Amino acid sequence: MPIALKPRLLLAAALGLGCTLAHAATPGAETAALDKIVDATVARYRLPGIAVGVIENGQVVYTRTVGETVAGSGRKITPQTLFKIASNSKAMTTALLGRLVDAGKLRWDDPVTKYLPQFRMHDPWVTANMRVADLLTHSSGLPEGGGDLMLWPEPNAFTRADIIHGLAFIKPGYGFRSRYQYDNLLYVVAGEVAVAAGGASYETLMRREVFEPLHLDRCQVGAWKRDAVGNVAQPHRRDNGRNVAIGEDAAEIPAITSAPAGGIRCDLEDMLGWARNWLVPTPAQLTWLSPAQRQVLQAPHMLIPVSEQRRAWDNTHVMAYGYGWRMADVDGEWNVWHTGTLNGMYSMLSLLPDRRSGFVFMINGEAGDARTVLGEVLTKHFTAPGDSRGVDWYADALEQRAKQRSPASSTPDTAAQQPVSAAGLARWRGRYRDPWFGDITLCPRDGKMYFAAAKSPTLTGTVMRLGDRYLVHWNDSADLDAWLDFHAAAGGQPIALRMAKLDPQGDFSSDYEDLDFQRVGGCR
Structure with a gap:
């Protein structure tokens, strides 16, 4: 049973x-x-x-x-x-946590800070009240896919410590425990809770506590x-x-x-x-x-x-x-x-x-x-x-639904895009920083302007112009191309850069919308 x-x-x-059983059939x-x-x-x-x-x-x-x-x-x-x-993989991670609960090393209602004192969310109250269980239900307040650019595309140089540090800078998209919005970062945090409670690396624990006993x-x-x-x-x-x-x-x-x-x-x-x-x-x-x-x-x-x-x-x-x-x-x-x-x-x-x-x-x-x-x-x-x-x-039904989508939700035609010259984007050149994603550069190379992320090497591409807007077309990454929107701040403040997916319906893990870059220096 x-x-x-x-x-x-x-x-x-x-x-x-x-619970009616299926009709019987010969093998x-x-x-x-x-x-x-x-x-x-x-x-x-x-x-x-x-x-x-x-x-x-x-x-x-x-x-x-x-x-x-x-x-x-x-x-x-x-x-x-x-x-x-x-x-x-998430169900295997939660099974590992369940093993630790069975062993008395962890409780679902324990605060996350009991195991990870350095853990912070954007809201201090949420930080104090975030339980281990809250890491697992996609109801933390993080926007859908928030911070996923620290995970994908791979390879990248973001560590689990970087993720725990970066969470404090990702603005919430809704109220804590008020709704479902899928995220991945908090499962990485859950893995680190397992490390703290289990006394070994996540990889060691997964092999020892899940793979080996279940063969x-x-x-x-x-x-x-x-x-x-x-x-x-x-x-x-x-x-x-x-x-x-x-x-x-x-x-x-x-x-x-x-x-x-x-x-x-x-x-x-x-x-x-x-x-x-x-x-x-x-x-x-x-x-x-x-x-x-x-x-x-x-x-x-x-x-x-x-x-x-x-x-x-x-x-x-x-x-x-x-x-x-x-x-x-x-x-x-x-x-x-x-x-x-x-x-x-x-x-x-x-x-x-x-x-x-x-x-x-x-x-x-x-x-x-x-x-x-x-x-x-x-x-x-x-x-x-x-x-x-x-x-x-x-399959036909899915295709029909896709055809009925609003034109506003589809990727714009980029056939007319052209590379931007270094001179044409000189005003915006420099090094920019987001508090959780880190540094990117917009600097000239071979007469064109290039975007390069310090910790995500496949997010490197040519800055293009399409109509009156700028975008970055990635050289090698399969990630979605992104709009670049520059803002000259008043009062002598640093120049700001915001990003967004060309296709608003694109994969939520390309969470450019959560980035908030400020210019911190010039090109070297």
Whole structure:
């Protein structure tokens, strides 16, 4: 039997959620149906590679791998291929914290400053009242994706100490505990709380307290050697109709600051083992993490607004965030899940606890819509087996929604942009500083003006002019290009620079809007 999650069961009772089982099917017929779903997704979105696994009533009933670790390499993806699981790492971080709670080394209601005396938020009252639990529910007051430029794009030179220091300078976007706004920085802080309570590095604790007892033998965190581990998928982007590998790993893979929020890699076999630990825990696994802490992690703690799409597709009434997990009612059943997104890598882990069923998949390509569609169709495989809407129906629906977006929300046409000459931007040249992001320079090179971030080396680009506005076009980064808005302050104050995404609907982790640069010196 699945573990009883009291808050979940109370909410389910209030909603009248059912737990009707899917129609029975022969193994061969079910495999063929799942193959059809995967094949249709790969074909529709021309994915470079994917690994998929399905669990029914606690047993793995289906696995499928398609494509290559690097497009055109001939190296096939297998169930042992490592993928970046991105924000699916958050549930592993909260499980680590749950282990520390079970051990009496930590309490969810402890103030963060008990473990990290240097911790500061923008508001001193919030600093004093921020609990360990508040780090995990995306309700701290940080704007959506606030400070993510200290994590991505990688590589960069920001440390976890830099992040803890920088939080004090990020202005809140809403009231503390008043609403849900997704952030990543506080999961990095949560990892440092684990370090203080557990007496070892985050990477050591994750290996010792999570990977080893659960036999997640190929999951990787921290520094490791690519060729010694082997079979590692690389991210891709679409370029002129082709899948092109980007940001490929070097032989020595370094530890990364973002690990507690989104820096773990795992293969399909380990992710299925991780999922089964939640659906059908063994007696040893219930000793590893107590039923009480399992209830806490997957209970609703912060409500999330339900989108029109979820209401229409899934008849969802309530959506919430736990500790590292999202949850909602879907077609009258309770669903606990999370997704992961990094440049060129997408993943999803989804559980239907009342069925002891679920699925996981990982993709090494541009796959935002593909993940939405595949996740929906695999969910319907359980919750609405008679649903005739397949991959193409949901894909068409997404495309139609995209076409209906307001023109104001789309990226402006940049075909007419031109590089700005050094002389044309001479008034604004110099070194600028933001209190959490640090220094950038706007200085001439080869007759043009270049933007360069001191701690984020891929954020280097040419300053362009488009109409009467300036923007920076990044040379190598996959991050979104950004507007540059200069302001001459009155009273002899330093010149200010603000930034914004060209596409207002772009990824929130490109949080240029939270930057507030002041000129602090000239070009050297």
